[in-house]
Amino acid sequence: MRIYSFADIEGMEKRFRANFINSISGFKSANLIGTVDENGRTNLAVFSSVVHIGANPPLIGFIMRPISVQRHTYENILSKKFYTINALPIAMKRDGHKSSAKFSAEESEFDKTAFSAELNDFGVPSVVESPISLTCRLRSDQLLEVNQTRLIIGEVKEVKLNEAFLQKDGFYDLTEAGVAVISGMDSYHAAEDGTRFSYARPDREINEISE
Amino acid sequence: MRIYSFADIEGMEKRFRANFINSISGFKSANLIGTVDENGRTNLAVFSSVVHIGANPPLIGFIMRPISVQRHTYENILSKKFYTINALPIAMKRDGHKSSAKFSAEESEFDKTAFSAELNDFGVPSVVESPISLTCRLRSDQLLEVNQTRLIIGEVKEVKLNEAFLQKDGFYDLTEAGVAVISGMDSYHAAEDGTRFSYARPDREINEISE
Numbered sequence: 001m002r003i004y005s006f007a008d009i010e011g012m013e014k015r016f017r018a019n020f021i022n023s024i025s026g027f028k029s030a031n032l033i034g035t036v037d038e039n040g041r042t043n044l045a046v047f048s049s050v051v052h053i054g055a056n057p058p059l060i061g062f063i064m065r066p067i068s069v070q071r072h073t074y075e076n077i078l079s080k081k082f083y084t085i086n087a088l089p090i091a092m093k094r095d096g097h098k099s100s101a102k103f104s105a106e107e108s109e110f111d112k113t114a115f116s117a118e119l120n121d122f123g124v125p126s127v128v129e130s131p132i133s134l135t136c137r138l139r140s141d142q143l144l145e146v147n148q149t150r151l152i153i154g155e156v157k158e159v160k161l162n163e164a165f166l167q168k169d170g171f172y173d174l175t176e177a178g179v180a181v182i183s184g185m186d187s188y189h190a191a192e193d194g195t196r197f198s199y200a201r202p203d204r205e206i207n208e209i210s211e
Numbered sequence: 212m213r214i215y216s217f218a219d220i221e222g223m224e225k226r227f228r229a230n231f232i233n234s235i236s237g238f239k240s241a242n243l244i245g246t247v248d249e250n251g252r253t254n255l256a257v258f259s260s261v262v263h264i265g266a267n268p269p270l271i272g273f274i275m276r277p278i279s280v281q282r283h284t285y286e287n288i289l290s291k292k293f294y295t296i297n298a299l300p301i302a303m304k305r306d307g308h309k310s311s312a313k314f315s316a317e318e319s320e321f322d323k324t325a326f327s328a329e330l331n332d333f334g335v336p337s338v339v340e341s342p343i344s345l346t347c348r349l350r351s352d353q354l355l356e357v358n359q360t361r362l363i364i365g366e367v368k369e370v371k372l373n374e375a376f377l378q379k380d381g382f383y384d385l386t387e388a389g390v391a392v393i394s395g396m397d398s399y400h401a402a403e404d405g406t407r408f409s410y411a412r413p414d415r416e417i418n419e420i421s422e
Binding site for chain 1 (some may be wrong): 212213214215216217220223225226227229230231232233234235236237238239240241242256259260261262263264265266267268269270271272274293296298302304308309310311312313314315318323343345350351353355356357358361362364366367368369370371372373375377378380381382383385386390391392394395396397398399400401402403404406407408409410411412413417420
């Protein structure tokens with residue numbers, strides 16, 4: 001085992017440090033956030049920071065990088081209030097990564113990648129190829145003073161999903177649905193079949209849950 | 212594809228909704244947070260909400276559920292200011308899940324599971340069996356008013372890792388290191404080997420990065 005001090009981390013070359021710090025917090029979700037601007041131009045961007053905030057009410061957050069440059073996703077969410085969060089299929093990992101390129105506001109990632117937009121009842125584009133599409137309404141936009149990033153929280157207003165992978169108790173099988181996992185800044189993985197365990201109690205054995 | 216409205220979600224049975232909403236935001240990181248109380252009693256708990264906040268300075272966050280009941284991890288972080296974030300090895304998934312049981316303050320998860328504690332220079336326990344252990348110093352503790360959860364952000368003060376899985380450009384191979392992925396509330400997965408892609412630019416082809 002090797003130990004890196006804070007000074008070691010500070011001394012790392014910038015790109016090395018970005019890869020390093022982005023890797024060591026563990027695997028990450030892989031989602032495409034779909035938005036539309038005031039002129040009806042659609043936008044799609046991959047995010048690896050989507051995080052569960054709560055189930056009741058259903059709240060999902062993600063981290064937005066500092067608004068020091070143009071951020072189409074952020075501007076569109078502020079103006080429209082609604083946006084979609086779409087699971088990235090591992091089979092389309094290259095297109096998912098492509099959506100992170102800095103296209104101009106006139107170009108839609110839906111035209112530059114293989115993803116197809118479907119405008120839903122809330123007026124925002126969901127990704128036809130995704131096995132799960134959530135429509136969220138902006139509930140909170142909080143500046144994180146530590147580094148000027150923002151925590152964006154939305155309430156889930158609609159869920160569209162391929163029911164084939166939904167189990168009886170509400171668990172959705174992301175492996176079978178072919179949803180991607182991200183690590184670091186640029187690595188896309190499939191997940192192997194999972195093992196589910198029963199609710200943990202101090203004085204009881206943990207059992208595996210089978211479907 | 213099936214559509215669930217907000218009313219459908221509200222009408223779900225509580226446990227079904229918890230499984231459902233916890234699943235649909237995608238795969239999650241699997242980390243054990245190690246702390247110690249003022250009497251020197253260690254604590255360990257699995258978290259699936261650890262999220263990258265920034266690389267420079269190195270900042271990592273996680274979501275803490277509402278402090279309506281005793282939360283040893285939270286109390287210990289507030290009093291000590293330091294804590295560890297340790298990658299959960301997939302080979303120890305059952306022990307990881309076991310750490311989520313509500314043990315009393317007198318019982319340490321390090322005694323109730325197969326994980327071994329090593330008190331580091333910051334006075335907090337890291338997990339000997341983890342391929343990555345981060346020591347964080349509390350930087351920010353923010354209430355999320357939408358549902359009374361908290362976003363806890365720490366600055367990474369030290370990284371201890373098995374160097375065998377660190378690549379030349381700072382990328383850490385979590386698959387080779389055997390780090391777990393979580394889905395839903397209780398499902399533990401291994402990840403398959405990943406594909407890394409070059410930095411995406413609008414006018415260029417994306418290439419695969421090989422080690």
